[in-house]
Amino acid sequence: MPQEFLDQNMRKRLEQLALISRKVTTGRLKGERRSRRHGTSTDFADFRNYVAGDDLRFLDWKIFGRLEKLFIKIFLEEEDLHVNILIDTSPSMEFGEPSKLLYAKRVAAAIGYVCLAKMDSLTVQAFASGLGPAFGPKRGKANTARYFSFLEGLQTSGRTGLLDSFKTFARAHRSRGMAIVISDFYDFDGYEEALRQLIAGDFEVLAVHVLSPEELKPTHQGDIRLVDCEFNVAADISMSAGMLDAYARTVNAFCSGLKNYIVGRGGCYLLTSTAVPVDRLVLDVLRRRGILR
């Protein structure tokens, strides 16, 4: 049900917010954000020599008065923001209570609603071993219902394949913008090459790392058999305090590695637990991190 993702109160609060891009983006339609394209906004970008045919309205007459040379003032173009939300629908996202996938859907619903409300171009792409169902690009709140319905229809399938998915996505989407990846990043092949595809495609990457509390701090005891829900691989393990400590260190190392990789390449990383309420994550955490304003 679409209403499950955002209630009216939440929608009103989200309508007050806007997604902040760190980069000057390049859009297709005029919007409320600066573009790399030179255009007619009030943001001065540069000067260049006048050539025949230039719009005389952009001549800098003050410089002409001092230097008797014609210079054209270049202004940045204000365009809309292309927001791409990539939702991991691999079976590992089914884990947790609520499931990480549902949590991801709610986060995506909130961010997507902000984008739609601000007339940003919103594209939502599900992925697992490859690209899955997609939504958009759409803009405007009129698409909210369809957007939520799309989210609701997302199901887990396949296996995690970050590289193939992101590679395909980057090639398919030439209009750069933000790439908000909501995933647990469990990929035995690693996340580095996959994220590099997005970064190389000039996407501003925001990684929302969703883990369940059981993954962050497992409570298993004794001799157990771990079964990988994606690969259905079983492993006997004797759970002990030392083992749990080692696991905690591994989780920290994994998250730190992911964060360092993304932040080091101009992206933004956000680790969240499914125990953290979505409204708090969106209205509080994302605002404090400067992602929403």
Next chain:
Amino acid sequence: MSFLNPWAFLLLAAVPALVLLYFLKLKRPTVRVPSTLLWQKMIEDQRVNSPFQRLRRSLLLLLQLLALLAAIAALTRPLLRARPTVGESLIAILDTSASMSAVEENGRTRLELAKAALAKLVDRLPAGDELMLIAFNSRARVACEFSSNKRALREILATVEPTDCPSEIEPALLLARSICSARGRPRVLLFSDGAFTAPKACDMPVEIEYQPIGTPRPNLAITGLNLRRSLKARDRTEMFVAVENFSDKPFAGNMNVQLDGVPLDSKYFSVAAGETLSQIFEAALPGGGVISIEYDVADALRCDNRAWRIISPAVGRRVVLVGDNTFFLERAFQAAPGIACAAISAQEYSGKNIEGSATVIWNAVAHPAVAPCNNIYLGCFPEIEGLKTGPAVGGPAVMDWDTTHPVNRFLDFDNLVIASARSFELPGQAAVVMRSSQAPLAAVFEHGAGGICVVGFDPLKSNWPLLVSFPLFLNNCLDHFDDLQRRKTEANIAVGGAITMPASAAAPVLELPDGRRQAMRRTAAGDYSFADVSRCGLYQVRSADGAVRPVAANLFDRQESRLDIVENPPVGGKQVKLSAAGKQVDREFWKSIAIFFAALLLVEWIVYHRRLFA
């Protein structure tokens, strides 16, 4: 260690089963995780561990195995020899006899070693245990009553001194047995070299724990010293010394003879290993005195290197022949030198003027009296209590004679033919020295102040006066009577005996061999006695009138001088080696193992939960 239920060892088969289960594992609960990506490192760590490495590192398995073994051990109900938990009573019997004065290779005497071992036992005496100390040689005495006071025990132990007495275990065992009956079943510990005579009948109700003390030591000992007046000249004395070598090496040295402390003679001697040397000295000792003989050979035991003998002054022999037909008797004594012989008839005998050393020979007198000296009755019988005459025996043949008796020395009665004799019954103390098939023919015994010899036939009714055995028999009788007399007058006693003096107005003073003086105690009979003759040497009894009577105390005990270590001495009851652990009893200790088992389970549980929750 033994087991009441050894079948429980079959449960050891569960040990490999436990190890097998550990490897096989029981069914584990399945936990689905989104990915094993983050578990990969730990899983790989576990996978690389080989089973034996895992086994080595598995404290839990070790604890489980220990617990299983402890449970099996408890089920077997093991028995352990251990000390009883209640306080014990210990009776320590300490040998203080002469052989315990033997010097060991380390320079310490056996008694010192025994006291050191006993002191160690006292030091280790557990709280609540009590120790009694019995010191014994030829006699036994309680040196210390039951006490748990270690200091007092050590002090009393230090006061136990060596003696030169022979060793007899029986009095000590009897004493210990009487205490055993009163104290339950105490431990009886024997510290000795085992050189003691076997008890006649002393069944101990408890085991005797024997601690042999010392090592076999070489020793040369004077085992005998006899003095007698020479047959040729009564003023000369023959001294027979027996020196025995109790070792496996020869000894040689000089043997010195002293009379009243003045050197009298000296001879070089050598004794082969294990041999006995009989050395004879002869000297003119008309006035008697104290003869001491000593050799200058160093050996392990000193007290048997010197011997003392008291010899009384030589006195002339006087024989009174009473009766008729004393021709052969007179002829017999004529052959012997130094004998004053007088013949009187029975009617002339009055009993007067006959000194105690004289011998009266009653020759076929109808009713002989008993003279207050030595008496020989030939073919007649005195009226003495216990001596009864019987019917006459015709032609009795001499069937047996006691060759060991002094009166039969050098004699042979094979050719003796007797026409008739009278049978007689003897007092209990009499020794039959000659007998026929029907009745005794001659007997010797002591009576009153002298000795009595009774011959049951008239010599004239036999061919005896014509045989050489006749004068020899009579002279042997005189020598024997002299010996009896000398034994009374010459105080030569065995160490461990008692010195007695007849009653007098004032108590005599006894001077011990070490110079100490001690007053003699008066006995119930009125005479004076000193019972603690524990050292060899010369004792001087000084009477109130100033007279000094020497008493010689000698060991002359081959058993004490042998200085062997008897590993299994002849003691009554069951004998075991002394163990430092003390008396031990079989005790079940499965409860302790069960507690250990429970403790292991607890530790295993703690370790298991620490791994899970710590």
